[in-house]
Structure formats: structure tokens, C-alpha cells
Amino acid sequence: MNTSDIFNLLHSSVEAQQLGKRISHKEMAHLLGVSMRTYQEWRLGNNAPKAVKAVFKMLGLLNDDDVVRLIKRVKNAQREVR
Known part of the structure; x- marks a missing residue:
């Protein structure tokens, strides 16, 4: 499993925890303390911590x-x- 898969699974799990409420990349990036662009790169697999x-x-x-x-x-x- 690559890191983008992990980030996508985690993002979906956080949304499920919020009773299916969609969480934007911008919102998740803010929660994690990173830029939206950085978070998008993680989810796409172009970059990862x-x-x-x-x-x-x-x-x-x-x-x-x-x-x-x-x-x-x-x-x-x-x-x-x-």
C-alpha cells in the first residue's frame, strides 16, 4: 500500500466519523497544519511526509x-x- 492510499483511507475514515459529512482538502489541510496544496499532493501520491x-x-x-x-x-x- 502506498502513502496516497493511506491518506485517502484516512480521509474517508475521518469523513465517516463525521457521519458522512464531506471534508474538503482545505479543511483537512487546516486541521493538519499544512497547506491545501501539500495535502493534495499527499493524496495524489506526488509527495508524502x-x-x-x-x-x-x-x-x-x-x-x-x-x-x-x-x-x-x-x-x-x-x-x-x-
Whole structure:
């Protein structure tokens, strides 16, 4: 699976989480703190953050429960920063 597939799956999953509400590239880019052009390049597969492949390879080494725990920790840490 290439990084554009990952970004497209994640984008669709975020939309599904929002009960099917369409999320524009501009909105998603803003949420991620990148330009709309950068986000579009990621989704098209023309460019990708270098760490994405490494992060997903590392997540692939974990079992499902550990991935869920890790994501929850990241989510909680983000809430604390806000």
C-alpha cells in the first residue's frame, strides 16, 4: 500500500466519523497544519511526509489493542495541548 492510499483511507475514515459529512482538502489541510496544496499532493501520491512510511511500518508491528491504546494516548495528548 502506498502513502496516497493511506491518506485517502484516512480521509474517508475521518469523513465517516463525521457521519458522512464531506471534508474538503482545505479543511483537512487546516486541521493538519499544512497547506491545501501539500495535502493534495499527499493524496495524489506526488509527495508524502518522509515519516509516514516509517510510522505505519512501526504501527504494523503492533497488535490491534496496542495500536488502539497508542492512538488514544496521542489523542489525549493533543487535547491537553489545546
